[in-house]
Amino acid sequence: MKFLSLIFIIVSFAISTPSFAQSKDEEFPVDAQQTENTGPYVRETHGAWEVRCVKLADNETCTLYQLLKDKNDISVAEINVEVLPLGNQASAGITLITPLGTSLAAQLGWHIDDEKIRQYPYGWCEQSGCVARFGLTEEDVTSMKKGANGKVYVVSIATPNEPFELNLSLTGFTAAWNSVPQPTQ
Numbered sequence: 001m002k003f004l005s006l007i008f009i010i011v012s013f014a015i016s017t018p019s020f021a022q023s024k025d026e027e028f029p030v031d032a033q034q035t036e037n038t039g040p041y042v043r044e045t046h047g048a049w050e051v052r053c054v055k056l057a058d059n060e061t062c063t064l065y066q067l068l069k070d071k072n073d074i075s076v077a078e079i080n081v082e083v084l085p086l087g088n089q090a091s092a093g094i095t096l097i098t099p100l101g102t103s104l105a106a107q108l109g110w111h112i113d114d115e116k117i118r119q120y121p122y123g124w125c126e127q128s129g130c131v132a133r134f135g136l137t138e139e140d141v142t143s144m145k146k147g148a149n150g151k152v153y154v155v156s157i158a159t160p161n162e163p164f165e166l167n168l169s170l171t172g173f174t175a176a177w178n179s180v181p182q183p184t185q
Helices: 002-016 030-034 138-146 173-178
Strands: 038-046 049-056 059-069 075-083 092-098 108-112 118-120 124-126 129-136 149-154 164-169
Touching: 038 173, 049 173, 059 164, 059 173, 075 149, 075 164, 108 138, 129 138, 138 173
Parallel strands: none
Antiparallel strands: 038 049, 049 059, 059 075, 075 092, 092 129, 108 118, 108 149, 124 129, 149 164
């Protein structure tokens, strides 16, 4: 029995020593490491806006991100703003994700400062929530840059007569927008 214990200890020690471990360089050639993709990361923060990026080979793609909260400071939804290439009808692409249980028929409400509330349809729901995607013109983006606050309205199927009013802070929006290069295509 002592002999088996001794063999177990020796084998355990041998396996755990660095000489038996394969280094990352041996596992992945140097060229593969340099072209490795990175998952989403926060490159910088401007006021209420995060600039979130993904690096694919030598190309970095970034969006503006904000977690939207209700009047009780509870996180309810999230918004991603994508800077679109010049020459399109839309200058920004918006992806807004609201909780499951959102009334899709009621549509998403949106306005900046004292503008009229606009309605946008939801496209689909998935595990992470219900998704509304829409474009903003250059004029809309300018209004966000000059604005102080926005509101997003979400209707729950549980309380259809009481929409949630979510705060959309525009603090730092201009700096965040300007930090993302305009895509060429």
